[in-house]
Amino acid sequence: MIKTPYLLFLGDAPDALAAKVAQGIKDWRPENAIGQLRLAGCKADMGLPDMTLEEARAAGAETLVIGVANRGGVLSDLWRDCLLEALVAGFDLASGLHTLLRSYPDLVEVAQSHGRVLHDVRVPTVNYPIANGVPRTGKRCLAVGTDCSVGKMYTALAMDATMRARGMKATFRPTGQTGILITGGGVPLDAVIADFMAGSVEWLTPDNDPDHWDLIEGQGSLFHVSYSGVTLALIHGGQPDALVLCDEPTRPHMRGLPDYKAPSLEVLRETTLAMARVANPACQVVGISVNTQHFNETDALAHLAAVEDRMGLPTVDPFRQGADRLVDALAGI
Amino acid sequence: MIKTPYLLFLGDAPDALAAKVAQGIKDWRPENAIGQLRLAGCKADMGLPDMTLEEARAAGAETLVIGVANRGGVLSDLWRDCLLEALVAGFDLASGLHTLLRSYPDLVEVAQSHGRVLHDVRVPTVNYPIANGVPRTGKRCLAVGTDCSVGKMYTALAMDATMRARGMKATFRPTGQTGILITGGGVPLDAVIADFMAGSVEWLTPDNDPDHWDLIEGQGSLFHVSYSGVTLALIHGGQPDALVLCDEPTRPHMRGLPDYKAPSLEVLRETTLAMARVANPACQVVGISVNTQHFNETDALAHLAAVEDRMGLPTVDPFRQGADRLVDALAGI
Numbered sequence: 001m002i003k004t005p006y007l008l009f010l011g012d013a014p015d016a017l018a019a020k021v022a023q024g025i026k027d028w029r030p031e032n033a034i035g036q037l038r039l040a041g042c043k044a045d046m047g048l049p050d051m052t053l054e055e056a057r058a059a060g061a062e063t064l065v066i067g068v069a070n071r072g073g074v075l076s077d078l079w080r081d082c083l084l085e086a087l088v089a090g091f092d093l094a095s096g097l098h099t100l101l102r103s104y105p106d107l108v109e110v111a112q113s114h115g116r117v118l119h120d121v122r123v124p125t126v127n128y129p130i131a132n133g134v135p136r137t138g139k140r141c142l143a144v145g146t147d148c149s150v151g152k153m154y155t156a157l158a159m160d161a162t163m164r165a166r167g168m169k170a171t172f173r174p175t176g177q178t179g180i181l182i183t184g185g186g187v188p189l190d191a192v193i194a195d196f197m198a199g200s201v202e203w204l205t206p207d208n209d210p211d212h213w214d215l216i217e218g219q220g221s222l223f224h225v226s227y228s229g230v231t232l233a234l235i236h237g238g239q240p241d242a243l244v245l246c247d248e249p250t251r252p253h254m255r256g257l258p259d260y261k262a263p264s265l266e267v268l269r270e271t272t273l274a275m276a277r278v279a280n281p282a283c284q285v286v287g288i289s290v291n292t293q294h295f296n297e298t299d300a301l302a303h304l305a306a307v308e309d310r311m312g313l314p315t316v317d318p319f320r321q322g323a324d325r326l327v328d329a330l331a332g333i
Numbered sequence: 334m335i336k337t338p339y340l341l342f343l344g345d346a347p348d349a350l351a352a353k354v355a356q357g358i359k360d361w362r363p364e365n366a367i368g369q370l371r372l373a374g375c376k377a378d379m380g381l382p383d384m385t386l387e388e389a390r391a392a393g394a395e396t397l398v399i400g401v402a403n404r405g406g407v408l409s410d411l412w413r414d415c416l417l418e419a420l421v422a423g424f425d426l427a428s429g430l431h432t433l434l435r436s437y438p439d440l441v442e443v444a445q446s447h448g449r450v451l452h453d454v455r456v457p458t459v460n461y462p463i464a465n466g467v468p469r470t471g472k473r474c475l476a477v478g479t480d481c482s483v484g485k486m487y488t489a490l491a492m493d494a495t496m497r498a499r500g501m502k503a504t505f506r507p508t509g510q511t512g513i514l515i516t517g518g519g520v521p522l523d524a525v526i527a528d529f530m531a532g533s534v535e536w537l538t539p540d541n542d543p544d545h546w547d548l549i550e551g552q553g554s555l556f557h558v559s560y561s562g563v564t565l566a567l568i569h570g571g572q573p574d575a576l577v578l579c580d581e582p583t584r585p586h587m588r589g590l591p592d593y594k595a596p597s598l599e600v601l602r603e604t605t606l607a608m609a610r611v612a613n614p615a616c617q618v619v620g621i622s623v624n625t626q627h628f629n630e631t632d633a634l635a636h637l638a639a640v641e642d643r644m645g646l647p648t649v650d651p652f653r654q655g656a657d658r659l660v661d662a663l664a665g666i
Contacts, residue, residue, distance in 0.1 A: 131559040133590045190528040194563045197527050222565070225612045226464040229566030230527045236558035257466045260611075271607060278593075279558045 002094045002119050002184040003062035004032045007051060009086075011079055012041045013068045019044035021096060022067025024182050028157045028172075032184070034059050036067075039078060044068065053082075053089040063119070065181055066095040073099055083107060087116045094119035096177030121180040122188050124200070131198035131237050133279060138208030139333060142240035143218040143289065144272050146262040148227060148255045150248040151291040151319075152218035153179055155326070158318035159244075160215045162327045169212035173204050175234065179217045189219055189230055197230065201237025213330065216240065222271055223263045224254055232275060239280040242333050243272055244326055245313075248291040249303065265311055286329040287314040335427045335452050335517040336395035337365045340384060342419075344412055345374045346401045352377035354429060355400025357515050361490045361505075365517070367392050369400075372411060377401065386415075386422040396452070397424040398514055406432055416440060420449045427452035429510030454513040455521050457533070464531035464570050466612060471541030472666060475573035476551040476622065477605050479595040481560060481588045483581040484624040484652075485551035486512055488659070491651035492577075493548045495660045502545035506537050508567065512550045522552055522563055530563065534570025546663065549573065555604055556596045557587055565608060572613040575666050576605055577659055578646075581624040582636065598644055619662040621648040 008022040016023070025033050026046045035051035038044070046067075051059065064086040070079065075097075083093055083101075087110045095101050101118040102108055111118050141159065143152040156172055157179075163170035172179070174186030187200045205214045216238045220227030245268055254260035263271070269285050276283040288307060292300035300317060308315035314325040341355040349356070358366050359379045368384035371377070379400075384392065397419040403412065408430075416426055416434075420443045428434050434451040435441055444451050474492065476485040489505055490512075496503035505512070507519030520533045538547045549571045553560030578601055587593035596604070602618050609616040621640060625633035633650060641648035647658040 133558040133593060135592075190526075192527050193523075194525050194527060194530050194566070195523040195560065197562045198559055222608070223611050225466040225569035226531055227528065228569050228608075228611075229530045229562035229564075231562075232555070232565045233527070233562030236561050259468075260466060263611075274604060275555070275561075278556050278561075278596075 002181070003092055004184055005034045005061055006032050006063050006065040007053070007056035007061040007091070008033050008036045008046060008048065008067040009064050009082070010036055010038045010042050010044045010046070011066070011068045011070070012039045013044035016044045019046070019068045021178050021181055022046055022065070024178050025065065025067060028161065028182050034061050037064070037082070039082065053086050053091065057090050062092060063094050064091040066093070066097060070097055070099065075099060075104065080104065080106070084110050087111050087114050090114075090116070092117040092119065094121060094181060096121045096181055098122070121177045122191055124188055124192050126200070126203065128187075128192060128196040128200035128203050130195060131202050135280070136202070136205070136207045136239065137210060138212045138214065139241045139330075140205055140214045140216060140238055141242040141244065141330065142216045142234060142238050143244045143246050144231065144235070144268065145218060145221045145246040146223065146265065146268050147221050147248065147251060148224050150246045151289060152246045155244055155246055155289040155318055155323070156215040156217050157182070158323035159326055162323040163213060166327070169209055171212070171214050173214045173216045175201070175204070175217040175219050186217070189234065190227070194229070197233035198237030201234055205238055218246070222275065223268070225257065225260065235272065235276050236279045240276055240283055241280060242284060242286045242330055243276060245269060245272075245285060245288045246291070247288065250294045265307065269311070284333060285313065286333065287316070287326045289326065290315060290317050292317045292320065335514070336425055337517055338367045338394055339365050339396050339398040340386070340389040340394040340424070341366050341369045341379060341381065341400040342397050342415070343369055343371045343375050343377045343379070344399070344401045344403070345372045346377035347404075349377045352379070352401045354511050354514055355379055355398070357511050358398065358400060361494065361515050367394050370397070370415070372415065386419050386424065390423050395425060396427050399426070399428040399430060403430055403432065408432060408437065413437065413439070417443050420444050420447050423449070425450040425452065427454060427514060429454045429514050431455065454510045455524055457521055457525050459533070459536065461525060461529040461533035461536050463528060464535050468613070469535070469538070469540045469572065470543060471545045471547065472574045472663075473538055473547045473549060473571055474575040474577065474663065475549045475567060475571050476577045476579050477564065477568070477601065478551060478554045478579040479556065479598065479601050480554050480581065480584060481557050483579045484622060485579045488577055488579055488622040488651055488656070489548040489550050490515075491656035492659055495656040496546060499660070502542055504545070504547050506547045506549045508534070508537070508550040508552050519550070522567065523560070527562070530566035531570035534567055538571055551579070555608070556601070558590065558593065568605065568609050569612045573609055573616055574613060575617060575619045575663055576609060578602060578605075578618060578621045579624070580621065583627045598640065602644070617666060618646065619666065620659045621646050622659065623648060623650050625650040625653065
């Protein structure tokens with residue numbers, strides 16, 4: 001686990017989009033973020049207090065989280081100087097960048113000499129077991145998509161927030177680097193060795209109270225040929241009791257695959273349910289989450305209503321409408 | 334690629350079953366095996382000439398292949414002395430054992446000082462790409478199972494042998510350590526990082542002549558919750574034109590999963606075909622391969638006839654009957 005609270009490093013982010021990891025932390029775990037650190041030229045702003053390393057340490061920050069994507073795949077000298085100072089000032093570092101912190105000898109050396117930890121959250125640090133398929137206590141909900149990057153993580157985080165606001169027992173279970181940085185722990189599933197994928201998901205979602213829900217972050221899609229194996233491992237390792245179907249209806253083709261069309265929600269429902277019931281015969285599809293960011297409000301509501309009518313399932317865009325109706329739909333499970 | 338031909342190391346195998354890797358090489362690539370090396374007490378015999386290291390080198394052997402499972406997960410001193418002598422005598426070493434050759438400093442040191450290669454075939458050595466899903470030329474056949482260890486590798490090897498005997502263009506494509514040792518190369522799929530599984534299968538089965546068939550070694554089962562993600566990556570990375578369904582009808586439950594029943598062949602056909610057609614809309618199920626080792630001849634033939642009648646597909650046990658009818662079934666694809 002990454003020690004909280006965080007100071008969010010925004011570097012010299014060229015725009016707000018580059019700082020989407022920091023935005024995710026700010027949106028979903030504001031209690032984890034006590035300030036932001038921006039270098040000259042930074043165009044992103046989380047609306048948090050700007051702090052020096054020393055101010056943030058004095059305020060209790062334990063980890064400097066790189067909340068911004070770097071350009072060109074290398075850490076600039078500007079960034080590295082700041083990261084080295086942070087280690088000296090007493091911070092651990094956490095990063096989801098492709099470029100690993102541990103690949104920089106100077107960072108490794110200063111971290112060691114000061115007793116600090118470098119968290120590269122893309123790299124598994126646990127020896128996961130092989131999945132045993134044994135049923136576990138507690139409930140689990142998994143978001144599955146017609147494609148990659150259609151809003152599965154957002155949907156799970158929104159449901160988790162709604163459930164906790166209602167006083168329900170719920171835990172968001174991250175399976176990717178952004179989710180891991182938001183909460184401080186999880187499984188970087190796309191980097192796990194094939195044989196241990198499903199086992200890592202079992203490890204992530206252990207026995208729990210009968211009325212506790214894990215909201216498992218989805219990955220990929222059963223219909224995305226590059227990553228479908230990861231998705232099936234999530235479905236079989238997660239043993240979900242409830243599935244939420246996620247869609248982004250304006251894609252001309254599957255992400256990164258120009259010759260592949262996304263499946264219909266009907267096909268997604270049928271296929272996923274058949275696979276999920278291998279591990280959990282009681283699994284049900286409880287609702288649909290549609291990312292309507294490319295529609296205006298009128299068109300979005302019309303689309304959501306049409307899908308709900310067609311599919312016979314509560315259908316919302318949690319970004320526009322909140323996740324209440326999806327959480328309501330868990331009540332009967 | 335592992336250099337051929339091989340000298341097969343049978344060590345002090347306690348019985349024939351312990352030497353099944355050597356048996357596989359002898360059965361399927363006899364041209365790769367010019368002799369066997371047995372230590373005192375060895376109870377296995379491939380019927381190959383017994384050779385010393387020096388005799389085998391003189392006869393042209395390039396690699397000493399560990400064709401036997403070790404007991405207790407460590408290399409005994411007896412084995413290590415022989416392996417060290419082999420390196421000095423000019424052999425590369427190849428092993429599919431869980432215990433890696435490279436984990437023994439003495440083997441590493443002698444290999445380096447003598448310019449020899451240690452092949453641990455459980456460990457990927459290629460940086461595989463992420464799958465791009467682009468259709469490839471040539472034909473591909475994949476064996477898929479109701480469960481793990483039902484005869485998928487045997488089926489693919491038998492079809493490959495039959496096709497080559499007929500003068501057809503065919504290549505067996507190994508995805509596990511035994512297959513890799515038999516042929517000298519392949520992908521150790523269960524050890525590949527999740528994001529690159531499907532890409533490794535694309536890499537293994539590249540563009541080829543229009544009348545060339547890849548016989549892809551299957552792994553796991555879509556219905557085995559521990560390994561199903563690996564299977565789906567094979568289906569989507571392999572883009573099979575033809576599927577052969579594999580079954581072992583006497584299993585009381587899925588292998589290693591006491592509470593899971595194997596699916597029917599009908600469910601296997603329907604589910605696998607739906608998934609396979611995402612990557613290759615022309616994919617067809619061409620036949621069924623049943624492992625009838627637990628039946629007597631009469632019962633085996635009756636079972637095969639009943640399955641063929643029920644499923645409407647050529648149904649054989651390639652161990653009893655050869656793979657001719659499965660190969661015939663590829664003709665229309």
